[in-house]
Amino acid sequence: MIAAEALTGLILAGGEGRRMGGRDKGLEPFEGLPLFAHASKRLEGRVDDILVSANRHQDAYALFGVRVIEDIESGFHGPLMGLYSALRAATTPWLLMLPCDTPLLPEDLVERMSTDIGDHPVAIAFDGERDHPTVALVSTALVEDLGAFLARGERKLGHWFARHDPKRIDFSNEREAFINLNSEEEKQRLELRRADDRRKAP
Numbered sequence: 001m002i003a004a005e006a007l008t009g010l011i012l013a014g015g016e017g018r019r020m021g022g023r024d025k026g027l028e029p030f031e032g033l034p035l036f037a038h039a040s041k042r043l044e045g046r047v048d049d050i051l052v053s054a055n056r057h058q059d060a061y062a063l064f065g066v067r068v069i070e071d072i073e074s075g076f077h078g079p080l081m082g083l084y085s086a087l088r089a090a091t092t093p094w095l096l097m098l099p100c101d102t103p104l105l106p107e108d109l110v111e112r113m114s115t116d117i118g119d120h121p122v123a124i125a126f127d128g129e130r131d132h133p134t135v136a137l138v139s140t141a142l143v144e145d146l147g148a149f150l151a152r153g154e155r156k157l158g159h160w161f162a163r164h165d166p167k168r169i170d171f172s173n174e175r176e177a178f179i180n181l182n183s184e185e186e187k188q189r190l191e192l193r194r195a196d197d198r199r200k201a202p
Contacts, residue, residue: 043098050067079157084146087143124169126168
């Protein structure tokens with residue numbers, strides 16, 4: 001298992017939030033907390049440092065005691081640019097990346113990712129049907145390789161991971177944990193459903 005001292009956590013919150021009406025998705029409320037804070041709770045006490053990749057409202061994120069970084073290149077270039085910027089900012093051998101819009105991630109996500117990666121330089125979450133490349137553990141030694149990949153105009157997260165024989169970490173027993181919220185309607189539906197489930201619980 002990779003020790004907490006060797007891990008940096010990264011929360012991707014640098015997108016444009018187009019399907020959320022252009023709002024900053026990571027700061028949208030969900031069950032009493034900003035969306036990104038649910039990811040932060042999965043990392044707290046399990047990593048050496050927590051970074052938030054944010055290209056706006058940096059002061060609002062910083063209020064939560066995290067280290068905020070911006071993309072090295074402006075213009076909303078996607079999660080791969082956020083990952084590259086974080087790999088450059090990290091001071092540990094490993095970086096665990098999470099999206100800001102997936103509030104139900106497993107409580108033991110860090111432990112499972114860091115235990116099951118083996119000798120692979122990259123691990124990604126797999127829910128039994130599909131990969132979730134924004135939930136990934138990455139060796140920071142790959143920073144220069146990623147820089148060169150981006151310099152060629154590449155922007156696809158999955159294409160870069162495929163170059164490095166990623167280990168799929170099986171979360172097929174917790175598929176619902178990877179529900180991501182792209183719109184206000186999706187967020188409200190999930191909140192209402194969970195509130196209803198709590199009311200029905202014995």
